[in-house]
Amino acid sequence: MAGGGEETTVVVRNKKVVLRRHVTGYPTEEDMEIVADTVRLSVPAGLTAVLVKNLYLSCDPWMRLRMTKHDDGASIPVPATDFVVGEVLVNYGVGKVIDSTYPGFNASDLVWGMSGWEEYTLVTHPESLIKINHPELPLSYYTGVLGMPGHTAYAGFVEVGRPKRGDSVFVSAASGAVGQVVGQLAKIAGCYVAGSAGSDEKVELLKSTFGFDDAFNYKSEKDLAAALQRCLPHGIDIYFDNVGGATLDAALLHMRHGGRVVACGMISQYNLEEPDGLRNLGCIISKAVRVEGFSVRGYLHGYARFEEEMAGYIRERKVAVVEDVVDGIERAPAALIGLFTGRNVGKQLVVLERE
Missing domain, CATH: 3.90.180.10 (Medium-chain alcohol dehydrogenases, catalytic domain)
Structure with a gap:
């Protein structure tokens, strides 16, 4: 000092x-x-x-x-x-x-x-x-990846999503700062992972650089539910939600029984004066889906552990950064x-x- x-x-x-x-x-x-x-x-x-x-x-x-x-x-x-x-x-x-x-x-x-x-x-x-x-x-x-977005991805996916090997994971805004880390953590955890992004370039990035099993461009899809069915034919165990709105609504239809929705962000709503409503909330009941929102501020006590683990993944090239x-x-x-x-x-x- x-x-x-x-x-x-x-x-x-x-x-x-x-x-x-x-x-x-x-x-x-x-x-x-x-x-x-x-x-x-x-x-x-x-x-x-x-x-x-x-x-x-x-x-x-x-x-x-x-x-x-x-x-x-x-x-x-x-x-x-x-x-x-x-x-x-x-x-x-x-x-x-x-x-x-x-x-x-x-x-x-x-x-x-x-x-x-x-x-x-x-x-x-x-x-x-x-x-x-x-x-x-x-x-x-x-x-x-080593700061707030990476820690957000880690806390949300690991602590809130509680992945199991073999889970099917869907990540929206998957090429962004949080989404790219979530997808790679899902692969490390032994999950099948698909993502959505806003351009064909980003879709290719998800598959070629970040190791996603599948991905789609939500802007060119006429039916989001059909895109999810195509990319995740066995349903979704964990949906890591960064966007809310229509994507969340479609994902609820495709959740497996006992699935988990990790509500991280809702960028599709941030610029709307009146937020879009959801029509498929009944799926939460019929499929026993757990929907949980979180803020990384509630997990700051675990940052040191996260930093060491993530630094190791980067050095071992298990996590790529764009x-x-x-x-x-x-x-x-x-x-x-x-x-x-x-x-x-x-x-x-x-x-x-x-x-």
């Missing part, structure tokens, strides 16, 4: 992405703004905090939910508060400690955790930061918007400085 010295007077540029206005419907780049600011390269005296230079920023669909102004008393469908107009956007990032007054963190430590969409972030809740234990692997992986990387904070708004049109291929992230 060091820092907190007012004698440090170095001030540098700090570009940041702020929310220009709250969003209704589909977000646009104009809803965000790049603002030029400055930052002092030391933690202010008397403050317990960590100053981090951000190297990589994560783009994740749940950021969209925080861009809407919810009515007082309304429950935002993520365990976080609305973004504030004029303030920096927040998400997970990877960075290097510049200064610290918090025990256990020192200058030059590599960390990941909740950070601002900016070049430098003063983290005033440093207990949320996690030291990076495998710097020999690409640091960008801590925005994805990233969609853009350079520069100026390109962050467009990268985020692209998630909702399926423009990205793999984990979307922004690189500010390569280590």
